[in-house]
Amino acid sequence: MLDLKKEYLTETQEEFQTDEELIINKIKDLITSRQLESGDRLPSERKLSEKFNVSRSQVRSAIQKLEFYGLLKTLPKSGTVVSNLGVTALNGMMRDILKLQRPDFKSLVETRIMLEKNAVWLAAQRRSEEDLQHIEEALKAFESKLLTGESAVEEDMMFHLKLVEAGNNSVMHSLVLIIVPEIITYFMSNKICSHVEAKKLIKEHEDIFNAIKEKDPEKAEEAIDTHFTDLKNYCYS
Amino acid sequence: MLDLKKEYLTETQEEFQTDEELIINKIKDLITSRQLESGDRLPSERKLSEKFNVSRSQVRSAIQKLEFYGLLKTLPKSGTVVSNLGVTALNGMMRDILKLQRPDFKSLVETRIMLEKNAVWLAAQRRSEEDLQHIEEALKAFESKLLTGESAVEEDMMFHLKLVEAGNNSVMHSLVLIIVPEIITYFMSNKICSHVEAKKLIKEHEDIFNAIKEKDPEKAEEAIDTHFTDLKNYCYS
DNA sequence: TTAACCAGATTGGTTGACCAAAAGTAATAA
């Protein structure tokens, strides 16, 4: 029963570098040291293999790994480019994992609500003026899209993301970034469209925004809890 | 500013299957359909390539991807085996991602505390008798190890994992499984050893256990909050 | 009976040559 833990601890403290990890790091260095911006092209596989004095297949393998992490994007027959680092790196793969795992929807929603409640609490305490501005922008984008009668899922998600960003906790931000799209696609693929009227939704978003603006954590948490009422009802019914 | 979301939504609804994804799914089916338990050996790459009527390199590539997800473990010159699916799948890669991202420690701890507080809350409501038993076992293992004077980080972690498992939320479980080892290795590599006396630690663990046993969410949350006091102090000092 | 050993089959890993698509380049026509 206590056999799992061994893995974690031993694996994590592997300080030695295998050949492959070494190559991966070299390429990673190439990206970080030189200002290889997002979109720039990586030297060709053949050039790299020559530069590192290793075979091309090893370089290839390393590139594939980095592509997995979302750090690189390789275009067939054309070249390999540096893609947006950071959050996006987390994202692509996690979605694939969730795809493999098919976690139950209830857990997903429950976790999302928990994450956002906490993030909003933090946001109410920590938000900068810039954060506030971002949230307001997202809020307005959401409003205007919704009032045209169109679906505004994307704008809705963006609003929530900006809330979490204001919480100033990188880990929570990453986690929300992983979970929320998963929920949205679930809703879309199952044709679950909430028939809540637009005005009510907008009011709820505004309440959250105002609470954060006033730096009132309790109020903010309460507001987002109200906002999630429908979602909760759907899950537990 | 609203350009990020596009990615999520378009990418996720790619329903077509590339050749490679098709092979990946075939192998995945092999694992799920037949009862290929954890530890069983996969047919050799050559056999698979013949079976699927594709070249060996394609099978190889697919296997590498699945290995990345933690579903397979390939032993050089020996064979490819099915490794623990589920949670472990999430784990290996996420650790690598965190390694790439190097999230700030404060965010990490903050998130862990949030996750565990909520999980414990749920555990107090949902725990089965079996859960309770697992927690108690982990608790006793922790006690006995600690009373010998040895370090009991692993047992400590196991106790917390069992708490979260009792919460019966697969997503939270996965997230804790990702974050906690990260924190522990940080502590170990930075030689941060808490000099709290053993008896106090044990008392705190027992309090949490009892609260869950009594199915008292508030008490459980309070108990784990107390337990995290030292950790919080370290982070915010 | 048991243990050590050896040869052949099987394994994943590696390599270098080749492929078609894309990008680059120079010549040509308007």
Place this chain on the structure above:
DNA sequence: TTATTACTTTTGGTCAACCAATCTGGTTAA
């Protein structure tokens, strides 16, 4: 000068052959 075309080079992708480690089964010697 500009746009188009045709050709060359470079790119990542693919494949079949080969390599060394490993496993397997039977044989042999104690």
